[in-house]
Amino acid sequence: AQSVTQLGSHVSVSEGALVLLRCNYSSSVPPYLFWYVQYPNQGLQLLLKYTTGATLVKGINGFEAEFKKSETSFHLTKPSAHMSDAAEYFCAVSEVTGAGSYQLTFGKGTKLSVIP
């Protein structure tokens, strides 16, 4: 089974500072990787995804992530934090089952606080 580890359950950054949220995964096959964001009392919104091809993936709201196979990492970054980025962020890996189905395995999440 695949697994996802997000380092740091809480991260605080100043407005305008670099955002770096860490994600490591374990997978026996080439992974499909995702970052989702969740605002309070809301569902999950997809920020970006990696399937194949270019390892640097750009997403919405200025976020990007780089797939590093040798490090089994998929860290999320944003050059300059905005107050509106305060939310919880989830890294996920997609696993295909023998029945042709798929399921997402999520990390525990990282709560991002942005300090004015």
Add this chain to the structure above:
Amino acid sequence: KAGVTQTPRYLIKTRGQQVTLSCSPISGHRSVSWYQQTPGQGLQFLFEYFSETQRNKGNFPGRFSGRQFSNSRSEMNVSTLELGDSALYLCASSLAVHGMNTEAFFGQGTRLTVV
């Protein structure tokens, strides 16, 4: 295009009761998955349906069940509710066909509180 719609948004139930949650996927999406989110366990996969068939099930007791209708709408049912079933239940729809990893679109969730 309308997103994934989950109803109701909030529910309060008593231990021992049963509950049914509903999910309407994005038009054209035939795959519907359900996830349970709790502070302690995080996001956990419940089951996935495709064309009215359950293709995959997570590690949950038989009290948790679901179904999918011919219009792709899905329901999940929890019987004999326990306090530990209190959670945010999220539904996700996808174009995923035969294991293709297309992205999942999530609804806003149903917040279930068991008292």
